[in-house]
Amino acid sequence: MTVLQALATDRLIGPHFNFPAGSVGVISLISTSIFLSFLDRVLWPAWHKFNGKSPSTLQRIGVGHVLNVAGIAVSALVESKRLKMIHSNPTTTMSILWLLPPLVLVGIGESFHFPAQVAFYYQQLPQSLRSTSTAMISMIIGISFYLSTALINQVHKSTDWLPDDINEGRLDHFYWMLVLIGGINFLYYLLCSTLYKRTQT
Template identity: 35%
Template sequence: MLEYWIGKPGFTNLQRIGIGLLLSALGMAAAALAEKHRLANAKEIAQSTAMQPISVFLLIPQFLLVGCGEAFIYAGQLDFFITQSPKGMKTMSTALFLTTLSLGFFLSSLLVSVVKKVTGWVGDRIDNGRLDCFYGLLAILSFINFWLFLLCVKWYRSKTTRKDPPVESVDKGEDEC
């Protein structure tokens, strides 16, 4: 069935990255909805004496989507760097892959700090903050990232489809010394 849609078995590395980005964006949207539900439940509990606990299973969709998304992204990125880089740059491209991961974690921490100072969505007490808005912001940024990725993929030509200029072979005949 999969062969019918993409022409060959399995996904290409760029398709894996795209699927991963989409799953991660959907995971952030699921996190925003789960946090909105949790926050509404916390306000109900604060206003009444009746305890209405929510289940930890409410977190499964977001963790499943983000986890699967990361697996697709990491596998696709690593395969992309190894297959599309020149022969002498394969180890350097693997190091670049790991560098992008660490840079992403650093920027994530920076984003949390900026959002905390500017908006106050990330508070010291979970019920006083607006993590639903923060996760919504992350979902919007993730969808923008996905669409920018699709735009870049449209312009990209893989190593196997690039047309290098033909190299003229020199025919060594009797005329040459």
């Protein structure tokens, strides 16, 4: 969806550079890499200094969930603004730079989420399964791609939100639906993590 948004924006940055739409996802990877260093070198040492302990893996995963949902919400707001610009003046095009904030937010969320998830699996799975724990993330990503494809197909069949020309659709409604799903998923995560901690006491 972000690539489709990028294709509908003004991708010219400066007088000569045209940002490739297919590479827009790299922004979240770059922000993840940068923020991982910030977490490791600045935030976690400061947290440990003031609190005497590091945040738990479950807390970090939870923060990652919140930031990912926030990133999708910002994507919905950006798309709403883009559609208003297009409908009010079809000759105007939003700059691709508007896509940076949601992508950066998602990247920061991943820097909380994925390392903590790997650490959680490695710490909590039996020793015989620890070598398998690092593969859990890749398996979850693979499943999520299949589920997202199925969701997009269903939305495409059931609504007019995702036509071939996104300027005629409501991609922002699709993003808000993802925010709702993400919010429900986060509440489910809170329930599971709370019950998990209770079983450990």
